[in-house]
Amino acid sequence: MATKDAYYVPHTAKWPIVGSIGLTTLLAGFANHLNGSSIGSTLMIIGAIVLVVMLFGWFGTVVAESESGTYNHQVDISFRMGMIWFIFSEVMFFSAFFGALYYARVLSVPWLGSEGTGGFAETKLIWDSFTAVWPTNGPGAVGGIDGHFEPMGAWGVPAINTLILLTSGGTVTWAHWGLLANNRQQLIKGLIATVALGFSFVLFQGYEYHEAYTEMGLTLGTGIYGSTFFMLTGFHGLHVTIGAIMLTVTLFRSLKGHFNAEHHFAFEAAAWYWHFVDVVWLGLFIFVYWL
Known part of the structure; x- marks a missing residue:
């Protein structure tokens, strides 16, 4: 139990070991599935179920402890630092993929086309029809429909999704303002709008992927692009x-009367994460779709 003067020491918890079992089972199932084992898919489902149970149990315990006043200011700082480092790790995660895109598009493809010092003098060393242009599909008929594909344009579903995410960033901020002003109706309305916009984004992206695979010949196996x-x-x-799931949980907690103007870090953590998602999408829209 935490007090104003005592450092918080967590009690013995069973959820970390449950989570480890779920992750190990999920990984083992995935590895077996990739190797053609019939038990692989079953293990994956079991592992996923265990993970979901762990998430509900662990977060439920944290919520109950928070609402009962167990945590002190030191715990609040620990939660904030943990979320900051988690988002930083996500920044590094996406930086690696943006770096791969930059290397392939700006460095590798021009180099293979003999642009700059050290490039190939003869493109036939790669394949006769190679041209150093982006997007590229790779050698010969790799992926796509008969080796051809249509690149994804920016003005359509991607532009709509950009508007959706930018709007959702505004609605979650509006909800936060309502919470700070002890206006629970504004908090709830803002969260409902944000959750609806978030899942709308996912639905539009699913539609975009369906069009890419069925109409455009654009798949995960269509070369480096x-x-x-x-x-x-x-x-x-x-x-x-x-x-969106985090914000949905936050919405349900708000409906139950959780959070106030002074104590609402769970809401802030979800909002921080959502703004991070918005910023990453702006980078994606510019460098993947537009340029």
Whole structure:
């Protein structure tokens, strides 16, 4: 138990070991699935279920302890530092993929086309029809429909999704202002709008992927363009989904009367994460779709 003068020491918890079991089972199932084992998919489902149970149990314990007044100011600082470092790790995660896109597009492709010092003097050393232009599909008929694909344009679903995410950043900020002013109706309305916009983004991205695979010949196996496009947008879509789930939980807690103007870090953490997702999407829209 924390007091104003005592450092908080967490009690013995069973959830970390449950989470480890779930992750290990999920990984083992995935490895077996990749190697063609029939038990792989079953292990993956079991591992995923264990993880979901762990998340509900662990976060439920933290919520109950927070609402009961167990945590002191030192714990609040620890939570904030933990969330800051978590978001920093996510920044590094996406930086690696943006770096891969930069290397392939700005350095590797021009070099292979003999642009600059040290490039190949003869493109036939790669393949006869190679041209140093982006997007490139790689050698011969790799991926796509008969080796051809249509790059994803910026003005359409991507532009709509950009508007959706920018708007959601405004609605979550408006909800925060309501919380700081002890206006619970504004808090709830802002969260409902943000959650609706977040899941709308995911639905639009699903539609975009369907069009890419069925109509445009653009897949994860369509050369370096396809792999960088789907890795960046796919992982971002996963983060939008996670963020929307976080905000949904925050909405349900708000409906139950949780949070006040002085104590609401769970809301702030979800809002920080959502703004991070917004910023990453702006980078994606500019460097993946537009340029």
